Amino acid sequence: MTNWASLRSLAIVVLLVWGGSQALSWWQDRRFAEAVRLGSQQHELVVFSTDTCPYCARARTWLNAQDVRWRECHVEHDAACQEAYQAQGAPGVPLVRVGSAESGAGVLWNLGFSPAWVASAMAKLDAQQPATQGPAQRPAHRPSADTSPRP
Known part of the structure; x- marks a missing residue:
C-alpha cells in the first residue's frame, strides 16, 4: 500500500512541477510577444x-x-537581401536585424530567432535613442554560430 501512495504522491509532484513550468513558459512567451x-x-x-x-x-x-510588424528578406530570391546577408558574414539563417541606420538608434544583429533576444534588442535601442543624435554605429560583434540561440 505504501508503494502506491508514494507513487501517487510522486506523480502529483511531477504534474505540479510540469504544470508550473508550462505556465511560466506561457507567461514568458506572452510577455516577449507584447514587447x-x-x-x-x-x-x-x-x-x-x-x-x-x-x-x-x-x-x-x-x-x-x-x-x-516585420519584414522577411529572402536570401535566395533577392539580390539586395543576399548582399546585406553576406556583408554580415553570418554562417546561417535566420539572421535577425533590429533597427535601421536611418533611425539613429543603431542596428543590432543576431544569428537565430529568439523572441527574448528581439525584445531585449528593442529595449536596448529604446534606451539608446534619446542619447544618440549622430549616425548609427554598427555593433562591434558579428553574428556567429557560437552565439546562436538555435540548437
Missing part, C-alpha cells in the same frame, strides 16, 4: 531567411501569430 509587438512599431525588424530553413519557418509562424 516585440510594441517595439516593432518603433523599430524595423527584418528576418533574413531561406525557403528550406526550419528555424526560419518557426520564426515566421511566431511573428505572424503575434501580429508583429
Whole structure:
C-alpha cells in the first residue's frame, strides 16, 4: 500500500512541477510577444531567411501569430537581401536585424530567432535613442554560430 501512495504522491509532484513550468513558459512567451509587438512599431525588424530553413519557418509562424510588424528578406530570391546577408558574414539563417541606420538608434544583429533576444534588442535601442543624435554605429560583434540561440 505504501508503494502506491508514494507513487501517487510522486506523480502529483511531477504534474505540479510540469504544470508550473508550462505556465511560466506561457507567461514568458506572452510577455516577449507584447514587447516585440510594441517595439516593432518603433523599430524595423527584418528576418533574413531561406525557403528550406526550419528555424526560419518557426520564426515566421511566431511573428505572424503575434501580429508583429516585420519584414522577411529572402536570401535566395533577392539580390539586395543576399548582399546585406553576406556583408554580415553570418554562417546561417535566420539572421535577425533590429533597427535601421536611418533611425539613429543603431542596428543590432543576431544569428537565430529568439523572441527574448528581439525584445531585449528593442529595449536596448529604446534606451539608446534619446542619447544618440549622430549616425548609427554598427555593433562591434558579428553574428556567429557560437552565439546562436538555435540548437
